[in-house]
Amino acid sequence: MLLLNMPQWDQDLNEEKPYCDIGITREYLVQGAYRDDNGKPVVLECVREAERRIAGNANMEYLPMGGSIKMIEETVKLAYGEDSHLIKDKRIAAVQALSGTGACRLFADFQKRFSPDSQIYIPVPTWANHHNIWRDAQVPQRTYHYYHPESRGLDFAALMDDIKNASKGSFFLLHACAHNPTGVDPSEEQWKEISYQFKVKGHFAFFDMAYQGFASGDPERDAKSIRIFLEDGHLIGCAQSYAKNMGLYGQRVGCLSVVCEDEKQAVAVKSQLQQLARPMYSNPPVHGALIVSTILGDPDLKKLWLKEVKDMADRIIGMRTALRENLEKLGSPLSWEHVTKQIGMFCYSGMTPEQVDRLTSEFHIYLTRNGRISMAGVTTGNVGYLANAIHEITKSG
Amino acid sequence: MASTMLSLASASASPSTSLALQNNRMTKLILGTSDHTTLWGTKKSNPFVKTKSRGQITMAVAVNVSRFEGIPMAPPDPILGVSEAFKADTDEMKLNLGVGAYRTEELQPYVLDVVKKAENLMLERGENKEYLPIEGLAAFNKVTADLLFGADNPVIQQQRVATVQGLSGTGSLRLAAALIERYFPGAKVIISSPTWGNHKNIFNDARVPWSEYRYYDPKTVGLDFDGMMSDIKEAPEGSFVLLHGCAHNPTGIDPTPEQWEKIADVIQEKNHIPFFDVAYQGFASGSLDADASSVRLFAARGMELLVAQSYSKNLGLYSERIGAINVLCSSADAAVRTKSQLKRLARPMYSNPPIHGARIVANVVGNPALFDEWKEEMEMMAGRIKSVRQKLFDSLTAKDKSGKDWSFILKQIGMFSFTGLNKAQSDNMTNRWHVYMTKDGRISLAGLSSAKCEYLADAIIDSFHNVK
Numbered sequence: 001m002l003l004l005n006m007p008q009w010d011q012d013l014n015e016e017k018p019y020c021d022i023g024i025t026r027e028y029l030v031q032g033a034y035r036d037d038n039g040k041p042v043v044l045e046c047v048r049e050a051e052r053r054i055a056g057n058a059n060m061e062y063l064p065m066g067g068s069i070k071m072i073e074e075t076v077k078l079a080y081g082e083d084s085h086l087i088k089d090k091r092i093a094a095v096q097a098l099s100g101t102g103a104c105r106l107f108a109d110f111q112k113r114f115s116p117d118s119q120i121y122i123p124v125p126t127w128a129n130h131h132n133i134w135r136d137a138q139v140p141q142r143t144y145h146y147y148h149p150e151s152r153g154l155d156f157a158a159l160m161d162d163i164k165n166a167s168k169g170s171f172f173l174l175h176a177c178a179h180n181p182t183g184v185d186p187s188e189e190q191w192k193e194i195s196y197q198f199k200v201k202g203h204f205a206f207f208d209m210a211y212q213g214f215a216s217g218d219p220e221r222d223a224k225s226i227r228i229f230l231e232d233g234h235l236i237g238c239a240q241s242y243a244k245n246m247g248l249y250g251q252r253v254g255c256l257s258v259v260c261e262d263e264k265q266a267v268a269v270k271s272q273l274q275q276l277a278r279p280m281y282s283n284p285p286v287h288g289a290l291i292v293s294t295i296l297g298d299p300d301l302k303k304l305w306l307k308e309v310k311d312m313a314d315r316i317i318g319m320r321t322a323l324r325e326n327l328e329k330l331g332s333p334l335s336w337e338h339v340t341k342q343i344g345m346f347c348y349s350g351m352t353p354e355q356v357d358r359l360t361s362e363f364h365i366y367l368t369r370n371g372r373i374s375m376a377g378v379t380t381g382n383v384g385y386l387a388n389a390i391h392e393i394t395k396s397g
Numbered sequence: 398m399a400s401t402m403l404s405l406a407s408a409s410a411s412p413s414t415s416l417a418l419q420n421n422r423m424t425k426l427i428l429g430t431s432d433h434t435t436l437w438g439t440k441k442s443n444p445f446v447k448t449k450s451r452g453q454i455t456m457a458v459a460v461n462v463s464r465f466e467g468i469p470m471a472p473p474d475p476i477l478g479v480s481e482a483f484k485a486d487t488d489e490m491k492l493n494l495g496v497g498a499y500r501t502e503e504l505q506p507y508v509l510d511v512v513k514k515a516e517n518l519m520l521e522r523g524e525n526k527e528y529l530p531i532e533g534l535a536a537f538n539k540v541t542a543d544l545l546f547g548a549d550n551p552v553i554q555q556q557r558v559a560t561v562q563g564l565s566g567t568g569s570l571r572l573a574a575a576l577i578e579r580y581f582p583g584a585k586v587i588i589s590s591p592t593w594g595n596h597k598n599i600f601n602d603a604r605v606p607w608s609e610y611r612y613y614d615p616k617t618v619g620l621d622f623d624g625m626m627s628d629i630k631e632a633p634e635g636s637f638v639l640l641h642g643c644a645h646n647p648t649g650i651d652p653t654p655e656q657w658e659k660i661a662d663v664i665q666e667k668n669h670i671p672f673f674d675v676a677y678q679g680f681a682s683g684s685l686d687a688d689a690s691s692v693r694l695f696a697a698r699g700m701e702l703l704v705a706q707s708y709s710k711n712l713g714l715y716s717e718r719i720g721a722i723n724v725l726c727s728s729a730d731a732a733v734r735t736k737s738q739l740k741r742l743a744r745p746m747y748s749n750p751p752i753h754g755a756r757i758v759a760n761v762v763g764n765p766a767l768f769d770e771w772k773e774e775m776e777m778m779a780g781r782i783k784s785v786r787q788k789l790f791d792s793l794t795a796k797d798k799s800g801k802d803w804s805f806i807l808k809q810i811g812m813f814s815f816t817g818l819n820k821a822q823s824d825n826m827t828n829r830w831h832v833y834m835t836k837d838g839r840i841s842l843a844g845l846s847s848a849k850c851e852y853l854a855d856a857i858i859d860s861f862h863n864v865k
Contacts, residue, residue, distance in 0.1 A: 006580060009737040033527060041525040048523070055520045060716045061498060061506050062709075065477055098564075098747035105746055109602075114465055132745035169464070204464050235463050249528045250752035261463045271471035278474060279598035280571050280746065281564035286716035287753035 028366045029377040029386075032180065032345050033249060034214075034312055037379045042312070044247050046305040050294040060286065065274040067096020067255075068289035074296035075255040078212060079223055079238050080230065086259055093269035094257040095277065096284045100210045101129060103239030103256035107206060108137035109276045110258075111171060120206075121162070121172045123147075125370065127180045130173060130208070144172070147182045152338035152350050154184050160197060169202045176209035176238070177222040178344020181372040185215070185343055191225045195232045205229055206237040213245040215344045217313035219306070235259040242292055244345065245309050251288025316345065319378040323347075326387030334394060347373045355393050363389035475594050476835055483833040491831040492849055494840040497646065497812045498715060499778055502846050507778070509713045511771045515760040526752060531740040533562020533721070534755035540762040541721045545675065545689055545706060552696050556729040559736035561722050561743065562750045565715075566676045566707030567595060569722035573672065573703050574603035575742040576724075576735075577637060586637040586672065587629065589613075591837055593646045593674070596639065608632075613648050618805035618817050620650050626663055634668050642675035642704070643688040644811025647839035651681070651810055657691050661698055671695050671702040679711040681811045683779035685772065701727055708758055710812065710843075711775060717754030782812060788847045789814075792854035799862065812843045822860040830856035 036042050066072070072094045076087060086092050097103035111118060120134050123146035134141050144166070145158035163172070174194075179185055186194060198205055207226055213219040229236055241254040256273065260266040277283070295301045317340075324339040339347055351359070351371040359365045365386060367373055378386060473481065479495030501507050532538065538560040546553055563569030577584055586605055588596050589612035600607045610632070611624030629638060640660070645651055652660060664671055673692050679685040695702055707720040722739060726732040743750070761767045786806055793803040806814055818826065818838040826832040832853065834840045845853060 006731055006734040006738055008734045009741040031528075041527050043523070043525050047526070051520060055516045060508060060512075060714055062477070062496070062715045064481070065474065098751075101744075101748040102746070114468055129745060129748065136742070136745040243528075248526055250526045250749070252747060252749070252751040258465070259463075261466070265463060265465070265468070268468050268470040269465055272468055274474075275471040276602070278477075278567075279595060279602040280568065281718060282567040282595065283477070283716065283718070285564070285718040285751040285754065288751065 029374045030366050030368055032244065032374055032376065034244060034247065034316075034345070034376040035379070037315065037381070039377065039379050039381070042247055044305065044308045046295050046301050046308060047247060047291055049301060049304075050291045053294055054287075054290050063096070063283045063286050063289070065278055065283050066094075066270060067284045068286065068293055070293040070297060071253070071289040072096055072255055074293055075240055076257055078219055078296075079209060079226060079240055079255075079257065081220075081223075081227065084230070086230070090263040091260050091266050092257050093260055093266040093273060094255055095270060095273045096289055097239070097254045097256045097277075098281070098284060099243050099252045099254040100208060100239050100241030101133065101254075102252065102284075103241070103254045104130065104133050104208060105137065105280075106256045106273055106276055107237055107239060107258075108134045108139050110273060112137050112139050113276070114272070115171070118169075118171050121166060121170055123173065123175070123179075125181055126173070126175070127208075142166075146179075147184060147348065149350065152184070152348060153341065154186055154190070156186070156190055160193065163194065163197045163201065163203065166201065166203065169204065171204045171206060172198070174205055174207050174225070176207040176212070176225050178211035178215035178346075180210065180344070181346050181368070181370060182348040183342030183344050183346045184338075184348065186225070188224060188228070191228045195229045195234065198229070198234060199232055204237070205234055206239070208239045210239075210241040211244055211344050212240065213306075213309040214313055214316075217310040217317070219245075219309070230259075235261070242288065245312075246292065246295070246305065248288050248291060251291065252285060253288030253292055316375045316378075319375050319380075319383060320347065322380070322383045323375075323378060323387055326384055327391055330387060330391040332391050332395060345374055345376045347375050349373050349390070351390070351394065358393050359389055363392075365389055479833050479835060482827075486831055486833070488831040490852065492833065492844070492853065494832060494834045494842075494844045494853075497710065497841050497843060499710060499713060499812070499843040500846070502781065502848070504844070504846050504849075507713055509771070509774050511761045511767045511774060512713060512757055514767060514770075515757045518760055519756055524756070529562070529749045529752050529755065531743055531749050532560075532736060533750045534752065534759060536759040536763060537562055537719075537755040538721065540759055541706060542723055544678070544685065544762055545692060545704060545723060546696060546725075547686070547689070547693065550693070550696065552725055557726050557732050559724040559726060559732040559739065561736060561739040562755055563705070563720050563722045563743075564747070564750060565709050565718045565720040566674060566705050567599065567720075568718065568750075569705035569707070569720045570596070570599050570674065571603060571746075572722045572739055572742055573705060573724075574599050574605050576739060578603050578605050579742070580738065581635075581637075584635060584637060585633060586639055587632050588639045589625075589641070589645070591647055592639070592641075594835070596674075610638075612645075613650065613815065615817060618650075618815065619808070620652060620656070622652070622656055626659065629660070629663050629669065630667060632667065632669065635670070636667070637670045637672045637703070638664055639672045639674060640691070642673045642678065642691050644677035644681035644813070646676065646811070647813050647835065647837055648815040649809030649811050649813045650815070652691075654690070654694075657694055661695050661700070664695075665698065665700065671700060673702065673704040675704055676707040677710055677811050678706070679772075679775040680779055680782075683776040683783075685711075685775065696725055699727075701725055708754065712758060712761065712771070714754050714757060717757065718751060719754030719758055782842050785842050785845045785847055785850060786814070788850040789842070789845065789853060792850045793857065796851075796854050797858050801861075812841055814840050814842055816840055816857060816861075818857070818860055822864045825860040825864045826856055829859070832856050 076092050076094050097106055119140040119142055121142050121144045122130055124143045144162035145155045148155035212222045215222045237258045243249045258269050260269055295305050320340045324336045327336045349371045353369040356367050356369050483493040542558045542560045563572050586600055586607045587610045588607055590609040610628035611621045614621035678688045681688045702725050704723040709715045724735045761771050790803055790806045816838045820836045823836050823838055
């Protein structure tokens, strides 16, 4: 029999698992999915309202291969700016994609097909699935320095060196905001320097923006890195996701865009992106796209969404502050400044795998072994317990 | 960097063109027509712009040209492109017989009542939108395998079926293709001639070699059974044989039960692996069980097989992209391992599948009352197609004085009919009669109303007799 020798795949330990709540003493801080202050999943009000409007009556005909036009229009506005001349000049080739993963995969396949000799530079560390995506697309990978463990911050000097040393015209994967898993973002000034060096070397910038709005609470501010690059005239690529900022996780709705020289090229590039999507899934799922376009197309709903995103981001920022203050109050000998300096859903605590294991076995707190805490799972109810546990494990230095 | 850009451009252009391109870029820069060059004024405040910047500026701006300059326009999709052309047509007699999407007699899209009910139930329950696991919604996977094999089938009881939710039929086929590429390196897939246009794209992009087996016999407008058997025998041992479970797309020609037995015989002889594409379960005969009989026949023989399923047509969930890949293995253990590898392939494609369609299916197929209602709606849809087949046949027979035998229209099954029209004749259908169809002569009866049967008959007769 042919399938007898099929080996088993053990899931990557860093992989997000579905939320499960088993007993009150378990704290699950693994996955990147937002929870409210009671630790429950959240469906945004604006989403519920959008669903009410679309339920049961919209027909379910196939979307065009490139996806929902309305949704794409609204989505590129978010990334590039409402008044972007690139939009007016129709220079952006954009297609609806299967959330951030699908957008990255489409781009990786596109890169493989049209720049077959190129590689992708990926930061260390990064979201684990980035490696899988470019590998399955058969694009060779290299890494660049990013995280500085000693300071729990950005290794800017090494990062700039890597950019300078990469051969001209290399492709780089950049996290636009709220770097996953570290939460460490370059400052505005640092982004400007990165952009400048990219110009000198003629590198291609591919932004993975999975947390717009979620990082600072303000989508415009979270897109700053992209805007800096656009101002400098870079022709970028961008993956966008509504999984987190609209809470549409399971709907798989996102967008891939590529900035082109002119409208004609944008049309050609879009046609090729569609050509890659057709043998993968034919056309993308409609439901999430309808929710997005309903919300972003209605001024009141959009306003509500912006408020709800800010609320989510604020709650997380509040939990960061609380965690840090708790640890400092407990008299920890270590610095926990990074907890509030880092941004977005994740905190790279700096704990070792062994310390994480102890956190789990002794305190029933679940993290990924790289020490990444999903702040989205921290609540006023458990932050004290969490701080106490971390302190116990780390107080001996 | 500059050389990289130009080499990309020259891949699709003559050397003189690429030189012209280079000149154009330089011209652009000198004239400063690109918006992005004007920002250099602000760079004076940037501490990293040093005195040497003049030379650097020229070079740096020069590289802000697209990496993808030479990319050509992709051709329109032969199937999905038809609908797009149809939309652009302003003629009032136009008829879209292109894509296989069911239409009512009024030629409107149809959302099934059971689907509306399921969606309203879901809305009331106010479920969350958390990520599904990579393999999809468990409730969906269960009802899907049950629907295909029958809930009391031993293969289900023995847990030998690995089911992973996929992005409709396409996505499920793609996952299977990726599995073949990774775990059966060098193995070939043989596909019917003709077959659904996207099959080839899927195997090409998944880097799985394929070749064709004879299927359609233009002389009889029926199945070339001997050719099919011979070609399956000829294929290297251990090939994957892509079979349409029911309602063959594009021909509408299915093997008879006796022929299915013989096909299974030769596949077993050659140690091939059957790979079913089941996109029309329920839509062929009107009966969900009857339409699954080919798959069940193979399963009953103890064979290992793959089945890609889609709910696009039978539940009208086209744009929700809901389907599944099933792998029937020889043991429960192999099924567990196979499922894990399918997940590993899905993760870097889209992480986890979309939830909405899966919930609808689980609610309809898993609820006895709704399931019964669905069966009725299924019979109604399949029934409408059968009746337009009849009406089209009647119109053709009445109008065509040449004595040509049009009975193949009644013998074919499912949404499609292979008319036997060639490309030129199909073009005539579109250009003269505003009837949109695919160039292989396939018409979708799901897009035909009984009111339009006579018009269509006129178009077909004209194209067949007057165009070579």
